[in-house]
Amino acid sequence: MIGTLNTTALDCPSPVENAKFYQALLGGYVSPEEEADWVNLFEPSGRKILSFQRAENYIAPTWPDNTVPLQVHIDIRVESYDDAEPAVLAAGGELIDDSSAHPDFRVYSDPIGRPFCLVLE
Incomplete structure (x- = not known):
């Protein structure tokens, strides 16, 4: 190290x-x-x-097609989507994927279009 x-x-x-x-x-x-x-x-x-x-x-990433790659994204661990999502939306975030294909996380974007995930504990 x-x-x-x-x-x-x-x-x-x-x-x-x-x-x-x-x-x-x-x-x-x-x-x-x-x-x-x-x-x-x-x-x-x-x-x-x-x-x-x-x-x-x-230039904001174009997830999920990666025309403009993510390069880095943030995962935020939460206890429940029901408690966390309203705060994300109130702060200016946007839900961009809540697919049942991946129930352990949901994808949002921040106000400048950078994707990040809420991840269930």
Whole structure:
């Protein structure tokens, strides 16, 4: 082992807005909160969860056809879809696949079109 994971950085057109979307789902706090080219999302304990970096020419992935590949996606573990989904939708997310072919997860997109999954515990 050479070290520990510091963060996972996600490209986006507006780092503060994208960080605040994931903050609505995961809790914690965003720093810095002013408009910046790099923003971090921290757990309440202070551990960094995700980072968001400005990409002016961001193009959303085209899941599931992968014309524009995902490259990375986030899985969020939840106890139930019934409790979690309303929060996703209220924060600006969109359900894009709730297929019965995979009952252990549902696919959503964040406000900039990046797919992520809610995964049952």
